[in-house]
Amino acid sequence: MADTQFATVTGVPQHRGAARERLLLAASDLFCRYGINATGVDSIVAAAGTAKTTLYKAFGSKEGLIEAVLQHEGSSWREWFSDQIDAFDGTPAEKLLHVFDVLKIWFQEDSFYGCPFINAVGEHDKQDDRIRLLTIQHKTIFLDKITSLTADVRPDDPESLTHELALLIDGAIVAALVTKDVTVADHARNAAKRLLV
Structure with a gap:
């Protein structure tokens, strides 16, 4: 979550580091802030301080860069x-509640523009499964972390508790993006607390 920006050219942040890393950081900033479809290759290479040929050599295409x-x-x-x-x-139950405190920290960041995966799925062709599969991979790793805690809280059915909490987490992320109200994390935490009783 460190700030890698050092200058702007016509309002576009520029980044340090190797060309590939600069392209990743620039594209991430622009995709999250403006949306994938609204961000052209020209804007990305300008922010990264590279040429289009560098982008295509490193990632093959804009889709490759998105992935x-x-x-x-x-x-x-x-x-x-x-x-x-x-x-x-804290205990596993306290750590599960702390998840929502962590989300609130994220929601308060100036660079919070929602979940890049949820945003990307929302923007892409719903018949194209590439972005959906990347999102599922991300969610699976994330949910494994949650399940490592729910297994101690609800040993008879940790999977159900994991998915119930995941719905609250996703709902809080989307609500925070739409409303710009970081206290949605507190409401989601209160709902989670009732699940853990």
Whole structure:
């Protein structure tokens, strides 16, 4: 979640590092803020300070870049999220409630534009499963983390509790994006608390 921006050219953030990394960071910023379909290759290469040929050499196409951005964003976010949960000293039930405190921290960031995966699925052709499959992979890894905690809280049926909490998590993310109200995390936390009784 570190800030990698150092300058802007006509209002477009520019990034440090190797060309591939700059393209990933620039595309991530622009896709999250403006949407995938609204962001052209010209804007991405301008923000990255590279040529179009560099983008195509590194990723093959804009679609290849989209997939790489999602994989990069997913990995970075899951690592941050897991670190936040693991650092919290509490019982499994308390850690599950802390999930919503962590979401609230994320919602308060200036760079919060919702979940890149939910946004990408929303923008893409619903008959095209590539983005959906990447999203399911991300969700599966994330839900495994939640299940590691629900197994201790509801040992007879941890999967159901995991999916119930996942619905609250996804709902909070979308509500925070739409309303710009970070307290939706508190309401989702209260709902989760009732599930854990």
